[in-house]
Amino acid sequence: MPTTRFQIGDTVMGRWPGSNLYYEVKVLSYDNKTRLYTVIYKDGTELELKESDITSLTIFKQGVSRSRSRSRSRSPGRPRRSRSRSPARTSRQSSSRTTDVRKEKLKEALEVRLTPVPVTHENNSNSKHEKKEENNTANTASTITEEKTETESENQAGGRYNLRRRKDQGDGKTIELEQKTEAETLPQTKPPTASAIKTTDLEFGGRVGVFFLMFLLPVAVLALLILCGQKDASLQSFPLELPALQSLWDCQVFGIVLLWLLFQAVLSLLPVGKLVEGMPLKNGKTLKYRINGFYALLLTAVAVGVAMYQEVDLSYIHVHFLQFYTSALLIVTLLSIYLFIRSCWASEDELAPGGNSGYIIYDFFMGRELNPRIKNFDIKFFCEMRPGLMGWVLINFAMLQAEMKHQNLENPSPAMLLVNIFQLLWVVDGFWHEEKLLTMMDIVYDGFGFMLTFGDLAFVPFTFTCQAYYLVSHPNELSAFWIITLITMNGVGYYIFRKANSQKFAFRKNPSDPAVSHLKTIPTATGESLIVSGLWGWVRHPNYLGDIIMGLAWSLPCGFNHLIPYFYLIYLITLLVHRNARDERQCRKKYGSAWDEYCKAVPYRIFPGIY
């Protein structure tokens, strides 16, 4: 390797992809064509790195000792600056003496364990200062965490990180471990550069696969709704002739759907609820999101109450259900076209890693732009949470009204009540934890194209309601035993789902949180650990398991006469098994051998006993 900076066999510091953490690595080879070094980490992980992601050991060590001496020379009695992301945190900080003491202790502890590492790079222009982070890795490594620059490689790796975790310690408060003046003098890592995105790993069977899916999905949902509304809902009784056009289209219905979207959009823009920052983007910036879904749900409930008081008949939705679906489908199509066209003007920074293959159909389906916004209105975040999820609850309630009307009941049937209550609980839970959606793959990684638009605006409200729709014309008596069994099943599912999600979220935010600090973990080379006990030590995706148990409890009230009400369960298992595989691929890429170790310790994916 005559022209390279590093030679085979050199021990150098290599950046861990997806982070700004540097580890000791050995250079194994250099590829002249790709200009990539193959390096091996101490845990045996081999990776290819760019020259800019490698730095020499001597520069690193000089940096370490320089900043160590800086650290030592700081007067121990001098109060250190602490930085808080939100004013709320600042006030909490100043009001709590005990927390301050605890924080100081923690800070001291961290200072002993951590190594501030100045890294010299050619382009050290980023003015953001560095922060040290807890090093709990198997490899001893010097770490440098720069708030913004991490996102570049994270996004490329398709990973999702909770960067705040690295700054939040103790009671979720932010501790800045270096003084600002000091940190500013430290050499900085390279700022993210806008590299051209090109999606090469095509999902869903590539261009051909998504082409068929784009037609198949809307048709399959239409078929499901037709069957679900028929007296005989068996697959064999599917009508062979196409439904008449007027049974599929109604201008008034289209107007109602538009009004619904507008109403929800207005609610989402109300200046109530907190403003939170999303995950850092590739360009280092973060977007702000208004978290007011729970208020919007309450206001929607009030609006529906007022409408019912004005004698609006909600069973209209049941009568015109197919027309509501086709109206939603038209909006999905128009919105997807708009999203695709506007993405042509989006900068490289704004593109999603998964939807930029260069193939029009594929990119239209997957979504090119990551966070399409009109001023402060985030179209993806809005569609993911609002019209579809609220619509689901409203449609369920309309079906409950329709059931009473159709079957001349004074009260809704227990089956209908259970379906309504179970699903309402799930939706309320979603809005209560709305902020957590910001760290999910759908927001951080996936582009917003036909797939998510269809999923959010058509699939969720029209297929997730399929049990309630079915019950209107297929009554099912439930014994007290069944009612208790179903309530227990939903409760168990919900407990697993919520506990697993909250545990992971709390752990990612602050591993020393007393609620999760007792959990056993496997350290990984990135500095983040994997929980290996409790629910996360039982199966690798306990939250999916909980969701599936709930899905079963939502379908069983419809009885065993037909397969149709089990559609949600079948969809959920398929989606979560696919999502699990996708997630595991990304985790293996991100955590390397530590992930394999986790898989060995916890061999079951979603279902206990099933590998």
Ligand SMILES: NC(=O)C1=CN([C@@H]2O[C@H](COP(=O)(O)OP(=O)(O)OC[C@H]3O[C@@H](n4cnc5c(N)ncnc54)[C@H](OP(=O)(O)O)[C@@H]3O)[C@@H](O)[C@H]2O)C=CC1
């Ligand atoms: N009803 C529906 O239609 C759907 C519901 N859902 C629900 O949404 C919820 C969120 O799902 P989703 O975002 O897909 O996945 P998860 O919330 O399970 O997130 C997966 C991530 O968790 C982290 N992780 C994995 N294992 C561990 C571990 N042992 N310890 C600590 N962290 C770990 C990894 O990220 P990292 O290490 O980078 O933090 C991994 O990438 C689930 O409850 C799911 O059931 C999802 C899809 C559809």
Ligand SMILES: CC(C)=CCC[C@@H](C)[C@H]1CC=C2C3=C(CC[C@@]21C)[C@@]1(C)CC[C@H](O)C(C)(C)[C@@H]1CC3
């Ligand atoms: C067939 C097709 C095109 C499916 C698209 C799937 C999407 C509809 C779902 C993928 C993951 C979702 C999640 C929620 C809604 C449905 C979609 C978007 C979710 C936001 C609902 C509220 C929950 O509390 C949740 C946050 C756990 C959940 C996350 C995943």
